Amino acid sequence: MWQTEIEWQHVGVEERRFSATDLHELAALSVEEEDEALRAVYAFLAEWFSPASTVEVQTSGSTGVPKRMRVEKARMMRSAVRTCEFLGLRPGDTALLCMDLKYIGAKMMVVRALVAGLHLWVRRPSGHPLADVEGRVDFLSVVPMQLYHTLEQADERERLSRVRCVIVGGGAVDEALERRLEYLPCRVYSTYGMTETLSHVALRPLNGPEASVGYRPFEGVSLSLSARGTLVIHAPELCSSDLETNDVVRLHADGTFTIVGRADNVVNSGGVKIQIEEEERRLKELIDVPFALTSVPDRRLGEALVLLVIRDFPMDDVGLFDAMKALLPRYHVPRYILRVAAVPVAGNGKIDRKACRELALEAGAVC
Template sequence: MIFNRQQQCLLLDGKEYTSEDIRQLIAGGAEAHSPAYWDLYLFLNEWFNDSPVITVHTSGSTGTPKELMVRKDRMMQSARLTCEFLNLKKGESALLCMNLRYIGAMMVVVRSLVAGLNLLVRPASGHPMADIKESLRFVAMVPLQVYNTLQVPEEKERLKQTDILIIGGGAVDEALETEIKHLPTAVYSTYGMTETLSHIALRRLNGASASEHYYPFPSVKLSLSAENTLVIDAPLVCDETLQTNDIARIYPDGSFMILGRKDNVINSGGIKIQAEELEKLLRPFIPVPFVITSVPDPRLGQAVTLLIVGQLDTREIENKLQTTLEPYYRPKHIFITESIPQTENGKIDRVGCRALAASYLSHSHQFPSIELHDDAIM
């Protein structure tokens, strides 16, 4: 592996590009290149400059998106951890199909630079395998890209010919995980964030080693805060111990599970409800996109609220809620919406969901909704 940026070159579509080659491509202007390749050249130009840091954007899934300055040497250490774990070797193919504004896509490129992978480039789209002809060693996607790929037989077949797939940028729901179990590809869900320079733990989704637990890299030490949120000590990629907002459970073998985010705890009448856990309970009988959020309530403080896409029989859903959930878990409001708010890179926008639910509540006479009776709550 090569960690000296002055000695690195990128193997792109089978051809090596040095930092000088990239500068010449940039000098030729954007008009001569497709947007996906131009974005790559801009990133490489910044990677090869003299600055030891680079700007990365957070997704804004739980708050306002922000810019972070991260160290390039730390990014290379993160790349090494992943390449060693997955046994990625020089000359093997990797696909870049995500937005280079975010750390997940950047790290695909950095892994290629460090390990000498042959990088193939496709636009960040919902169907990244649409025109892939080569068998791939390594692909990184967000859950929506994987879901879309599995719906198209030709694209699914190309994915089946891929050796390793990692999925990041959002949770893999149970329905998608069930489909993944039948793939011959080695598929992993990743755990990490912008601050950890992509992932610090992986969870195998299929095959003999499939697990519900994430397993951290050997150099990563984990603990829990007083609020049961995950604390990460990853000295190779983070200068400081990272206090997350992810409520977790750590097991004796060092593995862990994420139960949800502290931000997404709904305090309803003194009962603390984890939005993600409630969504997991509801998925088996809600066949369309939905999200659990909350709205202010004068009696409860926060009222559990269900945002659901499409014209479904909401009375049938209400009956399911009555028979499936404990009283304090049942949504007080159900609002029908055209779409679930998402961030730019496809994650659920939890802040946007709360704002949307609040607007529906304040104009409830204008929107399709159900307000459940008090005896359905407590």
């Protein structure tokens, strides 16, 4: 039932349908279309239906400089089939595309529509993707920020509850957000993957009877640990060679895994190794506004932990230090607090770790 021959694929986009025979029209629309989101879709479809065997994608840049790379269309289709099979998507189902098409997650939404015969509704990337969607949506892919804002609005939350399945990628779903999903009737999954794996290779149910703290890899994907304790992915249909990630994980006997954090987000402060993501999860009990942890060089400690928190967080610094001392292990308490107008995020909603560190370094008079 899956259409993996590009010359036979077709896809509905808003009120129109396109196939390989519309290549020249798509090329024109990719320039002439006034709606920016639709223009990006037409440009990608023109690239997809072209004779080239690869398409260009961009990494998120959440931990460094964004990179451009070319990936094989055939591998993208194999990834799309796995997701569509798992979620039970069928021809005629509708999918909402509401993410930036620079990134693999959004491109894969279009590829899934092509492979499974889905109909695409398209919205400009924003914090409220369901704000003006009145028709049926069977499949939705969002980043955590979009999910959070959707749940804040009663009408958008009601529309979300009618979606059959939702996947959330581009960042971690925190416990508070996860609790708000518990009673939604739609199926919601957190995804694990990256540009190099052509979107996700594992899913974690966030609600319903199958809700789990562990990610389960798709069939054909095997996992191991590197000498550094980071995840190694073996997925020959998606990656030409084994991929060693920077994610520190725990592998479990039932085949699932949990994420501890990124190896490059370990701060060595006075000989104590601190995993930034673990500390951020703990601090979410205390701080209910955007914040992030980073580090700066320190003569005595080597590295000093810095808390970036938005300026209008009501607790003063003294009170915040006292609360963190009561919550965190002794040597895990941030040494400095830096109030910022906004916590830097990359285009896909992830915390921009590089920009956070640069902010802290620029505030050297404070730190």
